[in-house]
Amino acid sequence: MSLPDRIDPRPPRRIYRWDLDKTYLQTEFDSLRDLLRTAFQKAHEKQAVPGASALIRELAENGDSRLCIVSGSPKQMRSVLEEKLKLDGVVWDEFVLKDNVGNLMRGRFRALRGQVGYKLPAILESRANAPVEAEEVLFGDDAEADAFIYSLFADMVAGRVDERVLTQILEAAAVYPDEAERVLAAWKKIPVSDPVRRIFIHLDRLTPPAHFANYGPRVVPIFNYFQAALVLLADGHLTAPQVIKIAVEMVQTAGHNIITLSNSFQDLLRRGLPLQQAAAALVQALEGPNALMQALRPMPDIISAFTKRLAALGTPPPPPPVQAVDYLELIHHALPRTHKARKTQ
Amino acid sequence: MATKLVTIAFDVMGSDHGPAEVVRGAAQLSLESPHIHVLLVGDRALIDDALAETRHNGERISVQHASEFVAMDEKPAEALARKHDASVSVAARLVAEGEADALVSAGNTGAGVLSCARHFQLLPGVRRAALAAVYPTRARHGDKADPFSLILDVGATVEATAEDLVTFAVMGAAYARIISRNENPKVALLSNGTESTKGPRHVVEAHSRLAALSGLQFIGNVEGVDIPKGTADVVVTDGFVGNVCLKMLEGVHETVVELAQYAYKESLRWRAGLAMLSGGIQRIKDITDWEQYGGAPVLGFDRIFIKAHGRSKAQAIANAGKVAAKAVAHELGTAIQQGLAR
Numbered sequence: 093m094s095l096p097d098r099i100d101p102r103p104p105r106r107i108y109r110w111d112l113d114k115t116y117l118q119t120e121f122d123s124l125r126d127l128l129r130t131a132f133q134k135a136h137e138k139q140a141v142p143g144a145s146a147l148i149r150e151l152a153e154n155g156d157s158r159l160c161i162v163s164g165s166p167k168q169m170r171s172v173l174e175e176k177l178k179l180d181g182v183v184w185d186e187f188v189l190k191d192n193v194g195n196l197m198r199g200r201f202r203a204l205r206g207q208v209g210y211k212l213p214a215i216l217e218s219r220a221n222a223p224v225e226a227e228e229v230l231f232g233d234d235a236e237a238d239a240f241i242y243s244l245f246a247d248m249v250a251g252r253v254d255e256r257v258l259t260q261i262l263e264a265a266a267v268y269p270d271e272a273e274r275v276l277a278a279w280k281k282i283p284v285s286d287p288v289r290r291i292f293i294h295l296d297r298l299t300p301p302a303h304f305a306n307y308g309p310r311v312v313p314i315f316n317y318f319q320a321a322l323v324l325l326a327d328g329h330l331t332a333p334q335v336i337k338i339a340v341e342m343v344q345t346a347g348h349n350i351i352t353l354s355n356s357f358q359d360l361l362r363r364g365l366p367l368q369q370a371a372a373a374l375v376q377a378l379e380g381p382n383a384l385m386q387a388l389r390p391m392p393d394i395i396s397a398f399t400k401r402l403a404a405l406g407t408p409p410p411p412p413p414v415q416a417v418d419y420l421e422l423i424h425h426a427l428p429r430t431h432k433a434r435k436t437q
Numbered sequence: 438m439a440t441k442l443v444t445i446a447f448d449v450m451g452s453d454h455g456p457a458e459v460v461r462g463a464a465q466l467s468l469e470s471p472h473i474h475v476l477l478v479g480d481r482a483l484i485d486d487a488l489a490e491t492r493h494n495g496e497r498i499s500v501q502h503a504s505e506f507v508a509m510d511e512k513p514a515e516a517l518a519r520k521h522d523a524s525v526s527v528a529a530r531l532v533a534e535g536e537a538d539a540l541v542s543a544g545n546t547g548a549g550v551l552s553c554a555r556h557f558q559l560l561p562g563v564r565r566a567a568l569a570a571v572y573p574t575r576a577r578h579g580d581k582a583d584p585f586s587l588i589l590d591v592g593a594t595v596e597a598t599a600e601d602l603v604t605f606a607v608m609g610a611a612y613a614r615i616i617s618r619n620e621n622p623k624v625a626l627l628s629n630g631t632e633s634t635k636g637p638r639h640v641v642e643a644h645s646r647l648a649a650l651s652g653l654q655f656i657g658n659v660e661g662v663d664i665p666k667g668t669a670d671v672v673v674t675d676g677f678v679g680n681v682c683l684k685m686l687e688g689v690h691e692t693v694v695e696l697a698q699y700a701y702k703e704s705l706r707w708r709a710g711l712a713m714l715s716g717g718i719q720r721i722k723d724i725t726d727w728e729q730y731g732g733a734p735v736l737g738f739d740r741i742f743i744k745a746h747g748r749s750k751a752q753a754i755a756n757a758g759k760v761a762a763k764a765v766a767h768e769l770g771t772a773i774q775q776g777l778a779r
Contacts, residue, residue, distance in 0.1 A: 135748040295495075298468065302489035315495040351442070351474050359495035362485050400536070404501040405481055 100138060103156040103223040108151055109215060109242075111175065112163035114143045114233040114296040135175035140203035142346030143338050145180035150334040151324070152183060158222075160186040164207065164216045165219065165238070166202030167191055186216045204268050207237040209262075209271035213368075215245050217277035219287075228288045229329065231320070234299040234313070239291065239427040243307045243417050248279055252416070256414045261419050265426040289327060301363065302429035306422055309412045314363070318342055325372040332377035335370075350397045358401035364411040365376075371398055378411050440472040443762040446537035447754070449479030450506030450524040450546025453747045456480065457487040459543060463756025468635055469755065472499070473762045476537045478503050478528040495609040502537075503527040506544065509747060513547030518554075525549050529556040532740050539741035539761035541732065544751045547595050549742065550735055554648060557629045557738035562777040566737035568593040568676070568744065570683050574667025574738065579619030587613055587666050588627075590676040591683045593735065597675035598721055599642035600687035602626065606647055606655070607776035608736040609671035616734075617670070627670035627678060628658040643673075652779045661742050732757035 113119035114132075118139040120126035126390045151157055165173060172286040173310070177184060190210055196202040203209060219228075228246075232238025244261065247253045253261075255276070259328040262272045291311045294305060342348040360367055375395050402408075419426075426429050447463050449456045456479055463475045465570070471514060473495045481502040488498070503524035507516040517526055525542050529552035532540045542549045550568065559566065569589035577584055587609050594601060606624045613622035628636035635658060645668050647655040659668050674682070700707040709760050721741055732745035741764045745757040 298492050298494060300488075300490050300492055301495075305489070319495075348496075349442075351444070351499075353501045355474070356496050358499050362481065363489075363502060403497055404499065406502045406504075409482070409485070 093346055104226050105156040105224050106154075107160060107219075107222055107228045108148070109160045109162065109212075109218075109228060109230045110148070111232045111238055112161055113229050114141075114167055114235045115238070115294050116140060116161075117176070122436065126410050131169070135172050135179055136174045137273075138172075140176075141296075141317065142348065143321070143342045145182055146338040146341040147317045147324075148182050150321075150330055151189075156184040158226075159183065160185075160188075160215070160218050162211055162218075164187045164210065166189050166193065168193065178318055188218075193422060198266060203268060203271075204265060207425050207428070208241055208265040209267035209342070211237075211241050212245060212267075213271055213274035213278055214242075216248070216275060216282065219249060220278050220281040224283045224287075226287060229324070229327075230288065230291045232291065233293070233294040233296045234303075235296055236429060237426045239293050239304050239307055239311050240419070240422060242288070243289045243311060244419055245430045246286075246291070246310065247417060247419075249282055249284070249288065250272065250286040251284040253303055253419070257420065261423065261426070264400075264420065264423045289427075290323060291302055292323070299348055305412065306415075307417055309364070309414045312363075312415075315359065316342065316348070316352075316356055318348070319360055322357060322360060322367055322370055323365060325373065326365070326367050332370075332373040333380075335374060338378055350394055354394075354397035354401045357398055358405065361405060361408050364409045366411060368402070368408075371402060374398065441766045442472055442474065443539070443765045444474040444537040445691065445758045445761050445765075446476040446501075446532050447542050447758070448506075448525040448528045448544050448549070448635070449484055450503070451508060451542075451548075452745075452749060453466050453509065453543075454750065456483045458750055459754050460484055460487035461636065461751035462749070463758065464488060464757055465755040466493040466758040467494040467497040469610070469761060470762065473497070473758060474768075475499070475758070476501060476528075477522045478505070478531065478533065479506065493717065498565050501527060501531060506706075507548040509545050509549070509615050511545060513545055513551045517548055517551055523548070524550075526552045529742075532727070533557055538765040539743065541587060541743045541745055541754070541757045542752060543732075543745035543747055543757075546592070546744055546747075549744055553735060553738050553740070553742045556678065557740045557742075559663075559737055560739055560774055560777070562774070563604055563737040564602050565597065565604075566735055567608060568733060568735050569603075569609060570679070570733045572664060572683070572686055574648035574665055576667030578670045579613065579617030579622070583617040583620050585669050586664070586672060587673045588664065588674065588679055588683060590674065591679035591733070592676045592696055594676045596677065597639065597645060601695055602639065602643035602675070603646050603650065604672065604777065605778075606643075606653060606673045607650075608773050609673060610634045610653055611769060611772040611776050612734055612736060612764070613670050613748050615764060615769055615772060619670055622670035623654050623661040623668075624671045624673065625656050625657045625663070625665075627661070627672050627674035627682070630659065631658045631660065633657060639675075650779065652776065662688040666697040696712050732760060734760070734764065734769075736769075736773065741765055741769060753773070 113212050118141055119130055161184055230242040293313045296315050304311050304313050318339050321338045324330045325335045449459045452736035467475055476499050478501045484500050503520045505520040506524045525548050528540050531537050533556040569587050570591040571585040573584055573587050589605050589609050610622050610624050612618045628640050701711055732743040735742040741761050742759045743757045
């Protein structure tokens with residue numbers, strides 16, 4: 093009997109797509125001073141959003157997923173960003189950065205701030221190489237256009253957007269012709285399926301959650317990654333002990349406590365996310381003998397805090413209805429935050 | 438030293454501007470004060486609608502559904518007897534049970550005081566709770582140079598005994614020490630003359646008791662005219678007189694504003710004069726703007742209750758929450774007890 097000369101990795105069952113700044117990293121780039129400070133920060137000086145690295149590590153635990161990062165940070169920062177990810181124990185499969193210097197040299201100033209023409213082709217090209225059955229969960233933030241781009245990507249892959257509308261969207265988003273061509277070319281390579289399960293938007297700017305209501309229940313604005321973990325528990329991506337591990341990291345490293353965690357849990361319930369079973373699974377895991385859970389003592393207080401927040405609501409509201417997204421109506425969401433048309437919204 | 442985490446329960450219902458304004462104030466608090474957590478009590482659907490549209494920090498806010506509320510025009514005792522799930526009553530119960538550390542309400546004052554009386558305990562040595570009010574004054578008070586003095590009682594106890602007045606003085610002084618950072622507040626009795634023998638019997642008796650009390654800077658009697666001057670940091674009276682005084686002062690303020698508006702419309706010359714004075718007028722407006730003060734405390738219970746004005750907008754609600762949190766963090770109840778023990 094001979095051994096095979098190579099072992100191919102299993103095709104990914106799930107793909108997790110992450111933005112970096114304000115989604116994984118606590119980055120400030122609102123002023124020139126912020127930009128300069130960010131550019132010269134060393135890897136160990138960069139701060140991850142509490143719970144983000146723990147969440148990524150737990151999602152990778154199952155071994156059948158891919159982590160694809162598409163960031164608007166410039167390519168010149170690759171080494172420091174990679175070092176930061178390694179320091180946090182994050183292993184990635186794809187890591188795309190923006191060619192800002194190239195854009196500058198070619199006088200493509202719109203591309204410096206524009207997100208649609210950069211991120212949309214990048215994630216479509218990545219999807220074109222993925223197995224058709226692979227599910228996707230995407231993570232972004234409220235600083236730029238992540239909710240818009242991710243939702244558009246999901247609906248394009250699912251065949252819910254037609255080419256005529258897409259062309260109008262790309263035109264309205266001021267996408268350069270070559271970027272639009274890349275979008276169309278990659279899109280045509282992707283077999284129609286409906287892989288996107290969730291889009292999490294980290295509320296870095298504390299944008300009111302209702303701002304994202306027009307994207308439907310697939311988009312879940314989150315105040316922290318414990319909330320994302322709870323939804324992913326309900327969606328079957330994580331187990332209850334994994335969620336508790338993430339909570340432990342947030343408690344130990346970022347000053348979270350029973351009140352912030354139970355409030356975060358109730359916030360999702362109030363928005364109609366069906367988390368009752370996830371709560372029951374958490375309670376069961378907390379009552380188990382696992383040594384890790386000792387870090388979250390006193391156990392009865394945690395269970396009681398969650399149970400009280402659940403009971404406080406009476407009958408939880410129904411989940412928000414699924415709806416078609418009118419991208420042309422929401423086109424201002426696709427523009428850079430500094431754009432005049434977006435500022436007036 | 439780490440700031441103590443404090444949870445403030447807000448009765449969301451029953452204010453003049455409806456639940457959205459209270460929710461906005463609490464949401465503002467969740468953004469501005471990381472050590473303050475907010476418990477919103479009221480109709481969950483209305484609260485959620487308002488929250489969804491407002492910038493807030495969801496980690497610092499929780500909601501308790503209450504299906505009923507007491508309206509401004511309802512008789513408190515009757516309404517609370519009929520409405521077992523009234524938001525103000527539920528909020529007071531949650532504070533009493535330790536789910537929150539203090540209560541803020543902009544709703545029906547009587548219902549708020551009655552709910553507290555039912556769920557909270559009076560501090561040892563306190564026979565009657567007192568509703569205090571802050572009133573803008575010419576003089577500044579305490580380390581923070583607060584432009585207001587405290588008047589109490591303004592309506593919780595209509596007829597106070599000499600003993601009650603002494604208790605009010607101690608409670609008011611403790612509040613001024615904590616909230617205005619006024620280490621040695623000047624306390625005065627409201628009477629119809631500055632002499633110690635002036636006034637009804639209970640005021641004369643209270644005067645002699647206060648004069649003998651250690652740890653209190655009792656400056657004697659003041660007259661009504663001294664209230665807006667800010668002669669005292671704490672003005673002590675009974676609820677009947679206090680309420681009449683307060684309403685009259687509010688009436689004078691409103692009349693002055695109306696006269697200014699009349700003058701503005703009436704003559705171009707007066708309008709020009711007002712325009713020249715606009716900087717000064719704005720300063721007076723800032724000083725007399727009750728929205729800055731956050732609300733009035735009900736003193737004497739073992740828990741904190743801040744009664745915000747019924748017309749409170751978001752800023753006033755947020756300020757009321759901050760005042761409540763400060764009273765909790767500095768253990769106002771303990772400070773009052775220590776004062777009474779002297």
